[in-house]
Each structure stands twice: as structure tokens, then as C-alpha cells.
Amino acid sequence: MRSRVRGKSVRTPLVIRPEEMTAVQKEGSGKRASHAIILSLVVAFIFLGSSTSFFWIDLDSKEILTSSYTPHIPISINGDSDFSTQATSENWNGSGTAGDPYILENYEIDVTSYSCGIIILNTLSHFVIRNCSIHSASLAAIELLSVVNGIISNNTCFNNVQYGVYLVTSNLNSVLENNCSDNGAAGVYLQSSTDCRIENNTCDRDFRGIYLYLSSDRNRLANNSCSGQAYGILIYTSSSCTLRDNQLNGTGIVLWGSGVGYWNSHDIDSSNTVNGDPVRYLKDQTGTTVQSGAGQVILANCQNVIVENQNTSDITYGIEIGYSRNCTVANNSCWGNRYYGIILASSDNNTLRNNTCGANGNFGIYLSSSNLNNITRNILRSNTFYAIYLLSSSSDLVLNNSCSGEQVGVYIESCAGITMRGNEMEREGIYIYGLGMSDWIMHTIDTSNEVNGRPVYYYSKQSGITVPSGAGQVIFANCTSMTIDGQNLTNASVGVEMGFSQRNVVSNSSCSFDSQNGVLLISSSNNTIMSSIFANNSASTLLPGALFLYASSDNTIRNNWFTDNLAYGVCLFTGSNRNHVWNNTFYRNNGATSVPNFSNIQGYDSGSGNRWNTTKLPLDYGNFWGDWTFPDNLPPPSGDGRVDLWYNLHGSAGNFDYFPLTIAIPIPEPPVLVLAFVMTLVFLAIAKRRR
Secondary structure (H helix, E strand, C coil), X not given: CCEEECCEEECEEEEECHHXXXXXXXXXXXXXXXXXXXXXXXXXXXXXXXXXXXXXXXCCCCCEEECCCEECCCEEEECHXXXXXXXXXXXXXXXXXXXXXXXXXXXXXECCCCCEEEEEEEECCCEEEECCEEECCCXXXXXXXXXXCEEEECCEEECCCCEEEEEECCCCCXXXXXXXXXXXXXXXXXXXXXXXXXXXXXXXXXXXXXXXXXXXXXXXXXXXXXXXXXXXXXXXXXXXCEEECCEEECCCEEEECCCCHHHHCCEECCCCEECCEEEEEEECCECCECCCCCCEEEEECXXXXXXXXXXXXXXXXXXXXXCCECCEEECCEEECCCCEEEEEECCECCEEECCEEECCCCEEEEEECCCCCEEECCEEECCCCEEEEEECCECCEEEXXXXXXXXXXXXXXXXXXXXXXXXXXXXCCEEEECCCCHHHHCCEECCCCEECCEEEEEEECCECCECCCCCCEEEEECCECCEEECCECCCCXXXXXXXXXXXXXXXXXXXXXXXXXXXXXXXXXXXXXECCEEECCCCCCCCCEEEEEECCCCCEEECCEEECCCXXXXXXXXXXXXXXXXXXXXXXXXXXXXXXXXXXXXXXXCCCCCECCCCCCXXXXXXXXXXXXXXXXXXXXXXXXXXXXXXXXXXXXXXXXXXXXXXXXXXXXXXXXXXHHHHHHHHHHHHHHXX
């Protein structure tokens, strides 16, 4: 494909009619023709026909290769009759039989403004789609819907919004030697499609390389190369698939489904590699140890299996265990994985001990519907969201783990009977979430658990207690008439959590620099939050508020300072009704500045009957909002210290602070422990204003 010009190799373009290509290729590859013959071919063909494709000739090797395709509009075929009609009009080779399939080939299809480049529906005809370049589809480069007997071969399907190749309820098809890269959702996607061959494909930088979804059973995946995806091969609620010689780099294999058959019915041997090391998939095994040097470990329906001293890093899930019992996972390094270091699904009575899980994209250790497990003496560092995440699990032990650098140390969602002792959490803490009382009251969490070296106080079904000073975090579960006063609840995940609790008081405390909320109330009523500071809390999307209320009513929030929180200062979320928010100061929350901007409103209300101002004092007043301090001309001549215009809150309630103040409320009287912190905030604010 190159000629030599003054010692340099250059490409020489020729214009050749497609019907001449085979003869010229045979001429070029079969013998060493002279330059004169090659140049005469140029003269002979340059004036022939207008249906052209571009090729290159290497004047040294005489080899001719295509470098472009024939442009074509998107193709849509519905049914065998339509296939026959279009084959005739398009001059496609073949008759649609097994021995003589229709051939669609050598097209370039730019699918901008269309959903698919080639879509075939409801056919039994045999066909081949090959050597096409298809890109920029809003759904897929190639889609088969209720189709059998298709072969999709040697195509380039790239930069499509969702899929490269997309099969739905399409069985007995083959996807071979395609390059499906840089697609948004998956390179190759099968839904409810069985008995297909997915072989020798390259899938790079898609969100998922190959995705088998929803009863895509008995498919064979072989010799595929997947790299740079969140999921290399994802088999979701599908069974009896065979994987051979697949090469995955910077990604991995993931099995998922509610039922043991989605885990232990596959045939996955060690010829599959992750980062050059073999995948160790064990199913239905008892009393064995996983061979060392694994690139990834998957246990399916195993008992008494030991996974130890493995380094499973830079993949999707480091160690994946489903429907397994009494296994031990010890002394492993699971570092830098896309999602989880170690994951247990529907697996009971296992021990996770002395593992190091760090810098994983979601969680260090994740348990889903897994009971009676022992998570002991693990080191968890800088996982993006949670160090340990327990979901819909019960009676698990979480003992003597060290967690730092995450948003949450131990996240407990919809669980019962979790026991925590001796865990050390640095700049993070415990987060309990659940919409039922049993999700809160059945845990055993003692003061040997520490946040920043200070004890966690968890109270369940208690009444009339004042929390001792020096707490690192406080959690009330179905508690009444409790008091939190003068606490420095900073640098935790949540400073104070209340679930199903009533008539409690939080006062004179700092709930600041927490990775989620300063104070969180769920299904809690008639509580008072007063004279406290909420600064620099980071909750943003899930529960966006320094003080967040969910399904919590009749609470009083007054005389607090809310400043520099990433999200709202106060968020009254769904089901939070008749709360009273007044005489508080709001500065620079939710991106607000001193200039009003409706995108950066500092309070949120989607409840009913909430009041953001008082109406019972001689002079009605609400809150001070740093982005809403003027005009104050009424009554004349100089106003009354209230902004003449209402402060419009975010949220479906369409509520307002009807009497916003022009002057900030004095800073609450701080406890001794947080005096320095408060003064620092004041000096920073003054310095900023002077600038």
C-alpha cells in the first residue's frame, strides 16, 4: 500500500470498480507484477463506471486493500417477504436459504438522527451482515428483533449512543469478529436470546462489553476481547452459558440473578483471563482452596471453600460469591476495582477476615441478602462511597474493622440484628437507612465503635437520657425525650440520626463537615433542633440537606446557622408535614452567593403545611437568607428589618418564607468544644466580605 518516493513510503490511491477488485487482488497477491503493469491498470480503470470504492496499492507488494465503504442510508427489514423484496431492489446476493444466505456487505451507514443502522425484524431467512461500518445510532448499529439464522460478521459498530449489536428475542444467531467499541451501553447486547455464538469480537471502552440479559441462555462466548469497561462480560438472570478463551483487561466477569441457577449453571473455565491471569470460577464445590494467582474469583453454590492470598485488582468485582455457605475469604488484596472489592449475594455463614479493600469504585465490601456472616479485621481505605455496605441482610457481625477515606464507614439498609463492635472509622461513620421500625431498633452497636477516636452512641427504645459529652456520632432508634447538647459531631457520615423517634432535642451542637447530613430524621416527629451549627456538610443527591427530614412531621427548627453546605441547608422531603423552620441563618448553601439565583435556593419543601416563618409574635419574621437581604422599604420610610419580597423555596410544596430577615441571627451560644470552630467560621466570613 506504499510506494517509495525519495526514500519515503507513501500511499497511492486508485479508483477501482467493485467488480474488478477480486481479479486485481489475485493479481497483486499471486505474483510480483511490474510497476508498468500496475500503472496500466490505473489508466484502464480510472474512467470506468461511477459506482466506486477506494483502495490502496503498495507498489512494492502489489497488495490492494479497501479503505472505505459504499455509503448507504439506514436499512429496515420487517418479515421474510420484505427481505426478499429489498434483496432484489438492492441487488443483494443470495436467496435467503442456509446454503445461499442474503449478503449485506461493505456499507458505511451514518445513523445520525436514526435509531438503528440496520434493523431486521420477524424473519426466518438466512442472512449475513458483513464488512460494514455503522456509527452514531441513537439505539444500535445493528438490531435483530425476533430473528433467527443471522450472521453478523466483521463489522465496525462504534460511537453509538447505546449498543453496537443488539439482539432481542432472537435465537440461533452468530455475532463474529466484529469491532464494537465506544458504545454507550454495551458492545454486544442479548435480551431473551438463546443459543447464539458470540465469538472473536473486540469490545473496548463500552460501558459493558458483552451483556446477556433476561433469559439469554445457552449462549457461547469465545475468544472475545473486552477492555476498559465497567463490566467486561455481564450475565444477568441468564443461565447455562459457556465462556472460553475470553480476554478481559481492566474489567471482569459478573454474574447476577435471584436464583442459584443463574450462578452455578455456567461453564466458565480458566482459559478466560482477567489482566492476563486466569478466572477461577468454582461451582458446586465443597472443601477446597482456590488456586493462587487468580485474576478474578467467582464462587457459585460452594461450601467450605477458602479464598486466600489473592490479588484481585483493577477489574469489576474482585471476589464474587453467590449462594455459598461457610466459606472463608482471608488475607486478600482487592484494590482499585470498578465497583466492589468483595461481594456476597444470598450467601450465609461466611467469614471475611484480614482483607484489604481500597480505592474501589463503589464499596469495599458489599453484602446483599446475606445473613450470619462475620466481617472481621478488614482494612478499608478510600473506597468511593462506602467501606462496608449491608443490604437486606440480618445477623451479620461487623467486628474490629478499620475504615477511612470513604463517605460512609458502615451503611446498613433494610437490615435486622447487625452487631458492631470495635470498628474504627476515621472521618466517616455509621449510616442506618430503612423505612420500617425494624430496620432501626434491632441492632447491637456499642460504644467500642469509634468515629474519629470518639464513641458512637446508639440508643434503641430508650427514653429520657442525655447523651454523654464527647460523642463521635449519635443514633436514636425509636427513642423519646432524649437530649443531645453541646456536642461536636463533626467529620462523621451523619452527626445525628433519628429513626422513629419523638420529642428529642438537639441543641448547642456542631453538626458540620459530615460527608452526608449533619442531622437526619426519618419517620420522627415533635423533635426540636435548635441553636446549633451546620457547616460544610457534603450530602448532595440522595438525601440533599445539611438537615434532612423524610416522613417526619411537627418538628421545630430554630436559631440554627446553616452555612457552606453542599446541598440545601434544610430539606423537608416527602411526607414531612407541619414542621416549623424560623429564626435560622442561611449562608452560601446549595451554591448560593449574595446574588439571588433560583437555581441555588437554600431550602427545600415537598411536604404539606410547613411554615418557614412565625405568625404568632408581635412582629412576624422568618429566617435570614444571605442571598435575599433587600429591599426593605415597607413600612416607610426605612422598613422593618424584613425583606419586602417573599423567599421562594425549592420543592413541590411551592412554599415561601413570607417574612425573610435583612439581618443575620446572632450565632448560637456554642459549646466549649466547638468555640474555636465557630470563631474560625466567623473570621473567614468577615475576611471574605472585606475582599
